[in-house]
Amino acid sequence: MKEKVSLAVINRLPRYYRYLGDLLDAGITKISSQELSEKMGTTASQVRQDLNCFGGFGQQGYGYNVELLYKEIASILGLDRKYTAILIGVGKLGNAILNRITFEKRGFKLIALFDNNPEIIGQEVRGLKVLDVNTIDDFCRIHKPDVAFLTLPREAVPGMAIRLEKLGIKGFWNFSSGYVKLENKEIPVENVHLGDSLMTLCYRVNELEKKLQNQNKI
Numbered sequence: 001m002k003e004k005v006s007l008a009v010i011n012r013l014p015r016y017y018r019y020l021g022d023l024l025d026a027g028i029t030k031i032s033s034q035e036l037s038e039k040m041g042t043t044a045s046q047v048r049q050d051l052n053c054f055g056g057f058g059q060q061g062y063g064y065n066v067e068l069l070y071k072e073i074a075s076i077l078g079l080d081r082k083y084t085a086i087l088i089g090v091g092k093l094g095n096a097i098l099n100r101i102t103f104e105k106r107g108f109k110l111i112a113l114f115d116n117n118p119e120i121i122g123q124e125v126r127g128l129k130v131l132d133v134n135t136i137d138d139f140c141r142i143h144k145p146d147v148a149f150l151t152l153p154r155e156a157v158p159g160m161a162i163r164l165e166k167l168g169i170k171g172f173w174n175f176s177s178g179y180v181k182l183e184n185k186e187i188p189v190e191n192v193h194l195g196d197s198l199m200t201l202c203y204r205v206n207e208l209e210k211k212l213q214n215q216n217k218i
Contacts, residue, residue, distance in 0.1 A: 006052045012050055013077055015040060020070040032063035045163040079107040083171075084143070088160060089151035090123075090130050093175055097151060108147065112139060116157050140167035147171040154178035 019039045023031060033044040040047065051057055051069075054076055058064045074080055085108040087094060103110050114133040115121055123130050131139065139145075148169045149155055151184075157178025164172075165182050172189045174180050180189045 007051050007052055012040070012042075013156070014075055016050070017070065017073045017077065020066055020073065023066045024070060029066055030063050031066055033058065034066065038081075053163045054176075076154060077107060079105075081107060082109045083107060083146035084109050084111045085147045085173075086110070086112040086114065086136075086139075087149040087151065088133060088136070089153075089156075089176075090112045090120050090125060091151065094151035095125065097149070097175065111145060119175075137163075137167060140164070140169070144168060147173065149173045149175070150180070151175045153179065153190060 016036075019036070033047040037044045037047045047060070051064075054072070057069050057072055082104070085103065087098065087110065088105065089097070090113050092116075098110075098113075109124070110128065111127050113125060113130045114136050115130050116133045120130050121132050143180045144171070148164050148171075150160065150172060152160060154177050157174065157176045157180060161180040161182060162173075163174060165187065170187060172180050172187070174189060175194075177193060177195070180191070182189070
């Protein structure tokens with residue numbers, strides 16, 4: 001395995017994992033780099049380069065053993081570790097994520113939910129009772145969760161992030177537009193900006209429209 005793997009390669013690993021899972025469900029036992037590249041929307045060379053960052057796993061003239069590669073990528077991603085997670089903010093966005101994402105299949109075990117709304121505190125969601133956010137310090141000291149999922153209002157994020165960092169949180173999944181600024185720059189933060197993604201789509205549609213208009217002028 002290379003000492004440093006690019007973020008672009010790391011970002012493609014979940015897609016490899018997802019596609020390989022689909023292949024397993026379909027009863028497919030082996031696949032070539034060309035076939036896998038077609039599913040990924042990339043090239044066979046790119047597939048080989050990506051997987052060579054971690055050892056390759058392929059056999060010349062055979063391709064890849066789907067089940068073996070699926071398990072290897074799961075191990076590389078750390079999905080077999082089952083890191084513990086807490087979610088802060090059980091409003092509409094928090095509930096949407098809780099009802100949509102199967103955390104256990106993606107390397108995390110959700111162990112607690114927190115909110116500051118008296119009408120939400122005490123409710124049960126996905127088998128967990130929503131706790132008062134004011135108890136989060138004691139909870140973290142006792143249970144030592146690994147990561148935090150933030151579905152908070154923007155203004156609440158900076159203070160909560162620093163608070164959780166001091167409580168030993170090792171990673172953040174941030175759905176707020178608020179900025180997560182930490183003292184330890186090595187702590188990973190995944191920012192999920194749905195609005196940014198939508199604006200990127202708008203740009204791409206706009207570019208396609210301009211291209212089509214120019215073609216029609218010819």
